[in-house]
Amino acid sequence: MNRELAALLADVSQPQRRASGVALWCAAAAAMAGISLLGLAGWFITAAALAGAAGIAAIQAFNYLIPGAAIRLLAIVRTVTRYGERLYGHKAALFALAALRARLFGRLINAPSPEHTRSAGEAGALLQQDVDALEDRFVRAPAYFAGMFGAATALALAVPAGPRAFLALFVIMAAGVLAARSFARRVLPRRALDIQEQIARLKQEFVEYAAASPEIAAYGFAPSIEALLARQAARLDDARVGFARNEALLGAGVTALGGLAIATMIALSRASLPLTLLAALAAAGALEALGATIRSLGRDAVVAAGLERLAQLAAIPGPTAAPVALIGESIALGDDPRSVMLAKGDRLAITGRSGAGKTSLLECLAGWRTTCGHSLLIDQRPLAECPPEARRRLFALSPQDGGMIAGTIADNLRLARPGLEDEALWHALGIACLADDVRVMPERLLTWIGDGGARLSGGQRKRLSLARALLAGRPWLLLDEPSEGLDPATEAVLCGNLDSWLRDTGTGLVLVTHRSAMLPLAHRFLELPD
Template sequence: MLAFMAALAAGIGGLVLLAVSGWFLTGAALAAGSGAAAIAAFNYLIPSAAIRGLAVLRTAARYGERLWSHEAALQALAELRGTLFTRLAHADSRNAPDLASGDASAKLIGDIAALEDLVVRRPGIPAAAGTVLAGLAAVALAGWLAALTYIAVIVLLLALLAVLPQRLSTAPAAEAAAATAALRRMLVDYAAARSEIITYGLAPRVTALLVAEADRIDTAQRRLARIEAAGGGLLIAGSALAAAATLLASTASTPITALAVLAASASVEAVAAIARTASREAAVAEGIARLRVLLALPAFEAPSPAVTAVPPDAAQTVGLGTATFAPGSRIALTGESGSGKTRVLEALAGMRVPAHDLTLDGRPLAMLPAAAIRTQVAIAPQEPMLLAGSVADNLRLARPGIDAEAMERALRTAQLWERIARMPQGLDTVLSEDGGVLSGGERKRLAIARALLAERPWLLLDEPTEGLDAGTEEALVGALRNWLGVHGTGLIIASHRAAPLGLADVEVAVAAIPRAAG
């Protein structure tokens, strides 16, 4: 509302300023040409004071419009980004949109940024309508014919500016949005593969691909800029036409005619706000269309503190086909590479749609909400993902309220504490998205520590010792055996190495688990 009032004040103030200036200058010129008596009778104090006041009002109002409209836009878009990120982060991964990190980045950054123009310009549209009405009132002082002519010019101009730019910009706006999303995705993917790109000398080829995508964006944006420039040219022509039509149709005195002509010309500036909004409508519509996949996700409701820690008596049984395992059981999934061991673990963690007959507390896993599954299991995946934050930040993902002492215990169990303790900032050492200074085996062990800190009834481990030397592997397996015994945690593990499989009491061949119906 404040932005609208400021925009209205700026528009009408600018129009009245120009109109009064025209009347004042014309009246002063006529008085000067009529002799000393006319000059003495001409009151220049009041109009000159009004001109000064209107100039100050217009400047202050435009500043207020920029301030309040951008403040509203920044707050609204920040809230929207947070809301959509929360929905995406907490969505059931079994049916959530499969977005690569580059796609998610493009939607949460680029597509939402396209909406900023809509939010910023929204107060200007009704304010522009008010300014046009004020212009009509000023032009009407020159006679009814001048007013009708003015209305015809404005209606024609609005029709052209509302239809042509939007139709012409639809295709380049879609092209620019798609190319921007593709470039973000490529940058994320190539950044993750930078070691291979350098090793195999692929940098020139990758650079050429990125440049080609950037050129595609530039081409689309140039087309949009030309369309917007054409709209600006149309506005200039419309301003001249409105002024000329008012001048020819006026039946008033010369000073009033000058007032009406300048008011008609100035009101076209208000139409520019509507024109710019129309010319960028296609880009906004494209951004909204790309965001629909996130807007369709269910709203996130924070769980009560009671569900973050599961008491022992709330632990549930796990069913693998016809076999049912009580809480605290230790199971090894066996099978050749590609047999589906990782698929089973990820399904048990609620990360994927089950391809096998899996149950939790006797209920088919596919029928359970992801939130119910998460209370029972914690997983250390084969390829763990880390946050671009500190070691402690990555560990706190497990559950709220974890203190440094608990982190140390988990890291000692994962055979990673000595490595973290040697770092200058210890637990506060900042890692990048891919683990930064940590090796592949260290990232895996950090994920194991995080899974232990979750304190869920079932621990899922996928190739937990892959890449470790024999000594570290032996120490990790021994520490995990002790942890499982102390906490009574159930274990489901998949590994191609014999040592970690020794943690299990029973083996289940993935090939023996029936496939899920449908």
């Protein structure tokens, strides 16, 4: 785990410190109550049996009320504290991990560099499975605390059995924990990492193939894809079986240690039979408490594998705390005689052959990239001095292939500005020449568009992306081939609508297009060289 991830985990865990503390103390109380209950019950049963065998006088003299009441009290305390441990432990875990997912997702979407981009499947595996693995770390944290308190309680109850029995129990517990930790660290991490990688690979392949499901069905690739996924699932099953076998060995070791502790206490005790059984059963309870800690060593390997993958995501720089204030009064493109200086409200059309860098230029302005192959000045500041998050507040980009979330039309439009009224959505759809299409849909604005907008045509997705950019309310509008996929009549209407909207709002425009019908939107022109 790198420093960035450690700081991130500490930050999201801070608000849950109180709940985590309650869970720790509840776990300790549950362990002490459970071990004391087991030892006291053993003493009580044995003492009662001896009193019964001694005759009527011993029976009448035997005080069973106080031990009976203590047993009931310890049982209640154990039940209540176990519930408290689970309640507050899971509360701390769920709230902390929800905050962690949001932070990591923020790092992911704010990553402007291409080396930080990830496929949908890989991103889903990181934010779901690897973060889920951390839940064990939060939920099982009280188990370590409980194990220590349980061991201390058992050692205290072993004192009446004599120093030899006390020392033997201490050695058994210490040696058992050290041996289990050594075994777990040597064998489990590799298998745990293999499981995490196989799960991530399976999820990534499934998501990518699901996105291409129409093409797979059309070309008859379904059987081969199914066989490929089955082979990947089989590799995952093999990894899980290997891991489970080693976990079973740990569990068997815990069981053997418990039996060894009971036999050792009985053999070495110099106390009376009731006190001997008290110490023996307390030792068994302590090994049970430590057993939870020992068994969790296997889960530690899974968590470590998830942390290794999450550390790569946490290393992505987050948004700066105080970004440079940009107002978008001027934009300078280029540093040669063909350079263009734009003032607020100007309209520029950029043309050039494919591959000249038109799209990358728009993405640099929009804050999607940190570097650009062209000279750019925003408010007389070079691009390097304009943080991506500051640029995103100035420019609304409608890219060539606008991404859509799996939701409704309204959900996708409100990504621009949450809380917009339906009237504003319809107005933007009208400008983008999509309102008539949406009105004939069964649910209108609430129509589900599928994953990535799969239920819409290419032209509809393009216009929905355009409407979303219009709703963002930025000083500058960036359009990358806005009329691609449209018929000439619709393209002409769209051009007129955009011209009126730009004039009414005073919004600046940077347009990239290969279609001459959209060029009247611009007042100035720039052709990029090859």
